[in-house]
Amino acid sequence: MLDWTPVVFVAFKALVLGIGMFYAIKWHYDQGKKEKAMEKRALLRASGKVAVAFTLTLLGLGIVTFVLASRLGLDLTFP
Known part of the structure; x- marks a missing residue:
C-alpha cells in the first residue's frame, strides 16, 4: 500500500494542475475576446x-x- 502512495499523489496533482491550467487558459482566452479594443x-x-x-x-x-x-x-x- 505504501508503494502506491506517491503514484496516487502524483496522479492527483497532475489532474488538479491540468484542470487548473484548462480553466486559466479558457479565462484568458475569454478575456482576450472581450478586450479586442x-x-x-x-x-x-x-x-x-x-x-x-x-x-x-x-x-x-x-x-x-x-x-x-x-x-x-x-x-x-x-x-
Whole structure:
C-alpha cells in the first residue's frame, strides 16, 4: 500500500494542475475576446517593456552571482 502512495499523489496533482491550467487558459482566452479594443501597438509596447525588464533582471542576477562567487573564492575560469 505504501508503494502506491506517491503514484496516487502524483496522479492527483497532475489532474488538479491540468484542470487548473484548462480553466486559466479558457479565462484568458475569454478575456482576450472581450478586450479586442486594445491596440496592437500598445500590446507590442507592453511586450517590449516586459522583455527589457526580464533581460535587465537576468543581467543583474548574473552580475550579482558573479560578484558573490568571486567574494566566496570560487574558481570562475573556463577550462
